[in-house]
Amino acid sequence: MLGGGGLVAANVYASASEGAWGGGGGTDATGQVRSAGMATIDCPDVGSRLTTVPDGAREAVDGELARLDQQIAAAYQQLQASAESVRQDPTAADEPIMNPLKEKRSATIERIAVAIDQVGDRPEGLESLAACTLRPAQDGAGGDTGNAGQGGAAPSEGAQQGTGQGQNGAGQGGNGPVASDYADITSVQPNVPNPPQQDDASRGTFTSECGVNAGGLFNSDNVIVAPGVSNGAHHFHDYIGNQSNNAFASDEDLADAETSCVDQGDKSTYYWPVLRLQNGKQERDAGAPGGGTEGNAGQIVTAKQVTLTFVGSPRGKVTEMPRLLRIITGDAKAFVNGPANANASWSCTGFEDRQLKDKYPLCPSGSDVVRTFHFQSCWDGRNIDSANHRTHVAFAGPDGSCPEGFRAIPQLVQRIVYGVAAPSLNDGGRTVPFFAVDSFPEQLHKPVTDHGDFINVFDEGLMREMVDCINSGRTCGARGGDDSGATTAPSPSDDTGATDAPGTGTGGATADPATSAPADPAPASSDSTQEPRTYTTTSPANTTKHDKPARQDSQSSKQDGRTTQDSEGKQTAPAKADKAASTAPSDSGAGEVGQATQTPAGGQAAQAQPPADQTEPQAVQGGLAETGAHLWPAAIGTLLALSGLVMLLRAKRLRY
Numbered sequence: 001m002l003g004g005g006g007l008v009a010a011n012v013y014a015s016a017s018e019g020a021w022g023g024g025g026g027t028d029a030t031g032q033v034r035s036a037g038m039a040t041i042d043c044p045d046v047g048s049r050l051t052t053v054p055d056g057a058r059e060a061v062d063g064e065l066a067r068l069d070q071q072i073a074a075a076y077q078q079l080q081a082s083a084e085s086v087r088q089d090p091t092a093a094d095e096p097i098m099n100p101l102k103e104k105r106s107a108t109i110e111r112i113a114v115a116i117d118q119v120g121d122r123p124e125g126l127e128s129l130a131a132c133t134l135r136p137a138q139d140g141a142g143g144d145t146g147n148a149g150q151g152g153a154a155p156s157e158g159a160q161q162g163t164g165q166g167q168n169g170a171g172q173g174g175n176g177p178v179a180s181d182y183a184d185i186t187s188v189q190p191n192v193p194n195p196p197q198q199d200d201a202s203r204g205t206f207t208s209e210c211g212v213n214a215g216g217l218f219n220s221d222n223v224i225v226a227p228g229v230s231n232g233a234h235h236f237h238d239y240i241g242n243q244s245n246n247a248f249a250s251d252e253d254l255a256d257a258e259t260s261c262v263d264q265g266d267k268s269t270y271y272w273p274v275l276r277l278q279n280g281k282q283e284r285d286a287g288a289p290g291g292g293t294e295g296n297a298g299q300i301v302t303a304k305q306v307t308l309t310f311v312g313s314p315r316g317k318v319t320e321m322p323r324l325l326r327i328i329t330g331d332a333k334a335f336v337n338g339p340a341n342a343n344a345s346w347s348c349t350g351f352e353d354r355q356l357k358d359k360y361p362l363c364p365s366g367s368d369v370v371r372t373f374h375f376q377s378c379w380d381g382r383n384i385d386s387a388n389h390r391t392h393v394a395f396a397g398p399d400g401s402c403p404e405g406f407r408a409i410p411q412l413v414q415r416i417v418y419g420v421a422a423p424s425l426n427d428g429g430r431t432v433p434f435f436a437v438d439s440f441p442e443q444l445h446k447p448v449t450d451h452g453d454f455i456n457v458f459d460e461g462l463m464r465e466m467v468d469c470i471n472s473g474r475t476c477g478a479r480g481g482d483d484s485g486a487t488t489a490p491s492p493s494d495d496t497g498a499t500d501a502p503g504t505g506t507g508g509a510t511a512d513p514a515t516s517a518p519a520d521p522a523p524a525s526s527d528s529t530q531e532p533r534t535y536t537t538t539s540p541a542n543t544t545k546h547d548k549p550a551r552q553d554s555q556s557s558k559q560d561g562r563t564t565q566d567s568e569g570k571q572t573a574p575a576k577a578d579k580a581a582s583t584a585p586s587d588s589g590a591g592e593v594g595q596a597t598q599t600p601a602g603g604q605a606a607q608a609q610p611p612a613d614q615t616e617p618q619a620v621q622g623g624l625a626e627t628g629a630h631l632w633p634a635a636i637g638t639l640l641a642l643s644g645l646v647m648l649l650r651a652k653r654l655r656y
Contacts (some may be wrong), residue, residue, distance in 0.1 A: 220290020
């Protein structure tokens with residue numbers, strides 16, 4: 001019933017075959033990730049063990065699993081409050097923290113077993129998962145002395161009292177990151193696998209353009225793992241694509257939602273933990289659950305570029321994804337769970353054939369941080385989800401083949417680029433701040449916990465076109481303005497169209513797609529009959545005028561060809577804001593690092609509302625009524641002058 005061993009075996013390729021563990025990290029004999037940091041709480045992950053849950057018990061079980069996460073978060077906060085006494089005597093945490101946590105978990109796990117037992121077979125052995133262990137800090141709270149990445153030394157305690165840093169370099173939220181969480185990308189050897197292509201391989205690619213979330217759509221929910229539970233993630237997510245994604249969104253809500261994607265046929269939801277700078281900035285969630293109250297603090301960084309590329313299989317053709325398929329890649333609890341399901345990939349532009357799994361990259365000057373997710377590409381052919389959200393999909397093997405009983409589907413490759421500088425490790429981030437992803441509080445912002453989530457809400461017709469494009473070996477992109485899907489592939493000579501999956505170099509440095517985009521795209525014609533152009537993976541600055549204008553939110557920079565972004569992500573020709581847009585987030589969330597970001601006014605952690613449709617060319621200033629308002633005074637003046645002239649002529653006639 002538990003199936004834990006089978007789960008690990010089915011998903012181990014996520015961490016084992018996609019690159020080396022970087023710079024002094026790796027795992028110990030127990031399978032835990034070795035990385036310095038603060039003391040934390042290590043609890044068995046009950047959810048990953050539940051491979052079979054009857055549909056009638058699913059809602060109750062999801063709610064109780066979310067309760068387990070709440071209990072761990074609360075216990076971790078208690079641990080932080082008594083950190084000094086626990087550091088001196090680890091047993092000091094037993095009575096006030098660890099024993100009560102075990103009791104609460106035992107009661108919750110029993111409710112899970114009862115809920116399943118009422119509609120199916122009671123799971124055996126769950127009670128053994130109640131006890132948690134206190135995991136002491138490794139190599140001191142401030143980090144170890146190896147693989148610091150800059151100068152090879154960890155910062156001293158005194159140096160780590162800089163702006164935005166907590167005691168011992170524990171980050172603005174007090175629970176990470178630390179100096180040993182970073183590694184110099186230039187010291188990593190090329191490690192990206194490249195399975196051989198079979199004769200029947202599906203070599204095409206399909207790209208969807210959905211912006212970078214410049215409008216600031218965030219929440220700390222997770223509709224896949226904790227539906228119906230507010231703050232179920234305990235950390236903030238970036239959202240692009242579907243604009244109705246929160247814990248309470250039903251399948252119908254997702255299907256009826258607006259989308260930030262250029263092609264309105266893609267209403268899929270794409271989300272991942274936000275990246276923050278530990279620079280002392282108080283974001284809108286500074287005092288909110290999922291944010292500052294749970295150790296997720298600092299300035300939220302908006303990506304410079306996000307590419308969503310669907311690629312094929314080296315072994316054969318791919319089949320369509322089922323509508324509403326849910327996929328989670330990576331493990332948000334990998335720091336305490338171990339790396340069996342971890343799937344983090346960190347690199348730098350120009351070095352993407354080198355991927356780090358348990359370290360954040362230190363990029364050389366002129367190179368940007370790149371975060372890549374390669375999603376599972378094999379589906380069981382039956383289920384759109386599973387009890388542990390993993391067993392219905394799987395990773396392909398090293399040769400690209402799917403496990404027995406699974407079929408190949410288009411593989412989503414998310415590539416996210418950030419313009420953040422390498423932190424100054426020698427002074428604890430005082431000069432240049434640390435950066436890190438949001439995480440569950442007890443996971444200490446470790447890079448190995450990075451993860452991505454996807455729900456397929458493609459129109460069925462567009463999904464068919466995607467599969468045809470990939471299977472026929474073409475390079476296709478999103479077409480805005482209607483729901484007809486992919487456009488004609490660019491010619492082979494078009495060097496802006498990438499035919500390989502992002503970040504899958506074969507030994508040389510991978511070119512930065514941001515540098516391939518035209519610096520100043522020509523504005524689109526105002527002719528409404530103009531044919532839409534093809535969008536490619538490497539041209540984030542491309543703009544277009546659609547034959548049927550597509551709804552674009554503020555994150556998309558493609559508003560009728562008039563608003564563009566330069567290579568730093570700044571808007572160079574902002575469109576005139578409409579009434580709905582005036583209520584959108586307004587406070588820049590990453591202005592200090594070259595991003596154009598917005599956060600809601602009033603400091604609330606509420607979900608941002610997408611701007612209204614923009615259906616007129618943004619270069620047009622004013623409408624007919626506004627033009628008339630300027631013409632009336634001139635017309636009246638002309639009439640008065642003519643009247644005066646007539647009266648003067650009549651007076652002359654009367655005189656003679």
